[in-house]
Amino acid sequence: MQLTKRPSVKPSAPAVAHVPGRPLHPLRFLALFALCFLLLFGLSLAPFVKPAILAFSQMLVKASGAFIGLCGGNAMVEGAVLRDRSTGFAIEMKNGCNAIDVTFLLWSAVLAFPASWKQKAKGILWGTLAIHVVNFVRFVSLFYLGQYNLSLFEFAHAYLWQSLILLDTLVVFWLWAQLVSRSAPAPHAAQ
Amino acid sequence: MPLNKSATSFLLRGSLLLVAFLTLWWLALRSPMLFLLRVSAEVPLRLLAGSAASLTVDPAGDWAFRLPVADAKFRSIDFTVPRSDLMVFTFGLPVYWAIAIAATPRGFGALIKGSALLAAIEILSLLGFVKCEAWSVMAQLHSSSSGLAQWSLELGNYLTANVIPDTAPFLIAVSLHRQLRSQIFPSGPLPAAPACSSTPMKIKRRRSRR
Numbered sequence: 001m002q003l004t005k006r007p008s009v010k011p012s013a014p015a016v017a018h019v020p021g022r023p024l025h026p027l028r029f030l031a032l033f034a035l036c037f038l039l040l041f042g043l044s045l046a047p048f049v050k051p052a053i054l055a056f057s058q059m060l061v062k063a064s065g066a067f068i069g070l071c072g073g074n075a076m077v078e079g080a081v082l083r084d085r086s087t088g089f090a091i092e093m094k095n096g097c098n099a100i101d102v103t104f105l106l107w108s109a110v111l112a113f114p115a116s117w118k119q120k121a122k123g124i125l126w127g128t129l130a131i132h133v134v135n136f137v138r139f140v141s142l143f144y145l146g147q148y149n150l151s152l153f154e155f156a157h158a159y160l161w162q163s164l165i166l167l168d169t170l171v172v173f174w175l176w177a178q179l180v181s182r183s184a185p186a187p188h189a190a191q
Numbered sequence: 192m193p194l195n196k197s198a199t200s201f202l203l204r205g206s207l208l209l210v211a212f213l214t215l216w217w218l219a220l221r222s223p224m225l226f227l228l229r230v231s232a233e234v235p236l237r238l239l240a241g242s243a244a245s246l247t248v249d250p251a252g253d254w255a256f257r258l259p260v261a262d263a264k265f266r267s268i269d270f271t272v273p274r275s276d277l278m279v280f281t282f283g284l285p286v287y288w289a290i291a292i293a294a295t296p297r298g299f300g301a302l303i304k305g306s307a308l309l310a311a312i313e314i315l316s317l318l319g320f321v322k323c324e325a326w327s328v329m330a331q332l333h334s335s336s337s338g339l340a341q342w343s344l345e346l347g348n349y350l351t352a353n354v355i356p357d358t359a360p361f362l363i364a365v366s367l368h369r370q371l372r373s374q375i376f377p378s379g380p381l382p383a384a385p386a387c388s389s390t391p392m393k394i395k396r397r398r399s400r401r
Contacts, residue, residue, distance in 0.1 A: 024376055041354070045345050047338065096353060105358065155217050158279070163209050163286045166361055171202045174375045178195050181377050 024114055032112035040104040044095075053100060054080065057093040060132075064139050075143070082143055089147045091139075097157075099135035102169050103128050109173045115180045123176040130172045134165055197374055201293055208289035216285040224281035225274070229254065232314050239318060243267065258325050268328050272321075279356045280317045283309050287360035294364060294371035301367045308367075312359045319351035 043049055057080045065077040074085045083090035095101070110123040138161045146153040216224070229246065237244050243259040252274035259267045287309050291302050327344050365372050 026376075029376075041350075042342075042346055045342060045349065047342070095349075101354060154275075155213075159217070159282050160210065160213050162357055163213065163282075163289075163360075164206060166357060167202065167205045167209060167290070170361055170365070170375075171198050171205075174198045174201075175195055177375055178198070178377070 029112050033108045036108035036111045037104055040107060041101065044100055044104065053095065053098070056100070057095075057098045060098060060136070060139065061093050064136065064143070067136075067140060068143070082139075084143070084147060087147050089143075091143055091146055093139065096162075097139065099131055099165060102135075102165050103131055105166075106131060106169050106173055110176065113177060113180070119176075119180050119183070123173075123180075127169075127172045127176060131165065131169055134168050138165065201371075201374075205290055205293035208293050209286065212285035212289040213282070216282060220285065221278060221281065224284070225252075225277060228277070228281055228313065228317065231310070232317055235314060235318060236321070256321055256324075258321070260325070260329060262329070265332065268325060268332070270324055270328050272324065276352070277317075279352060280313045280320075283313055283356050283360045287364060290360060290364040291368055294368045298368055298370070301369075305363045305367045309359055309363055312363075313356060316351050316355040316359075319355075320348065323347040323351060 044053060061080050061082050062077050065075045065082055068075040068082075076083045076085050078090075080094070081090050081092045106127045107124055110120050110127065113120075113123075115123070142153060142157050142161065145156055229248065233246055236246060241259045243257075245257045247255045249255055249271070253271050254274070254277060255269065255271045257267050257269050284306060287305055288302070291298065291305055295301065323344055327348070330340065330344065365375060
């Protein structure tokens with residue numbers, strides 16, 4: 001009988017498609033996600049971090065102003081305020097408009113997800129970039145929308161774009177989680 | 192990052208539905224939802240803050256709160272919250288409907304459960320926001336707020352007025368809609384490599400018996 005010569009593979013429990021040996025526990029994920037988010041968000045409101053966030057907002061406004069100038073627009077940058085020279089209309093980038101909170105949401109979800117630190121770093125880097133590209137489009141579009149119709153600006157600014165960016169964040173996380181799951185080695189590869 | 196088909200089609204469907212539902216909310220549902228929010232928040236407000244607490248709507252549509260306080264100088268405090276600041280506590284429902292329908296078009300049971308849960312969260316979030324406002328008014332009246340107290344107030348205010356109303360529809364959609372959850376968090380068995388899967392082993396065994 002050849003039965004004794006076959007590889008001794010024990011029937012194992014169904015492997016979970018993340019990191020072998022580290023299945024995703026929903027409660028653990030939720031607790032870690034909430035903890036990371038509260039820590040990051042609480043830190044962002046601390047007085048010693050605020051200047052860095054303001055500088056980041058000013059950098060985004062400067063980039064938006066430069067982009068509008070490149071496209072033939074006539075915008076002027078004053079700190080975190082973007083002003084149209086001809087109409088005088090101005091918008092200020094505050095917390096919430098700079099996508100910091102949404103970025104922290106993504107970071108918290110990525111940090112709470114069972115993956116290697118390298119995968120987490122990649123997720124944070126590319127995810128942050130994806131969010132800020134959408135936020136850049138949002139800020140520039142709001143600058144023009146506000147000059148056209150203030151009521152429409154309020155709707156788009158506070159509700160529509162905010163929800164679209166959150167949806168974008170969810171999908172970015174989804175894509176990253178899929179990538180992590182696919183790259184996980186086969187369950188018996190380590191044995 | 193290779194684009195996943197189901198994720199991108201969800202993004203497209205979700206974006207279109209978000210535009211549709213939020214436009215409907217902006218044009219037709221805002222005022223009735225604000226009315227319903229006020230009616231449903233009045234009872235828990237009195238239960239939590241005492242029977243002397245009151246909530247009235249002024250001609251501009253802003254909400255005027257009167258809350259009793261346990262203080263040596265003041266018996267109650269009054270403050271007004273603009274209508275524009277209150278709308279954030281109603282816009283979660285259309286957002287949730289858009290995400291839920293984009294995820295599972297026929298999941299009506301989960302849609303109803305999620306809407307009820309979200310409505311409850313929005314009321315709690317409003318009450319938390321009102322509590323933070325009351326603390327903020329008290330801190331101003333006594334002009335005594337330490338750095339930590341100010342930070343806590345700011346954190347509480349931002350969480351209740353921005354973070355919870357914005358994120359709750361998405362978190363509820365992922366929690367209640369199994370199809371969406373299983374796609375984002377794939378927890379099924381991995382397709383095992385042929386060399387160590389159980390099926391070829393059975394075949395080997397049969398062959399050896401022959």
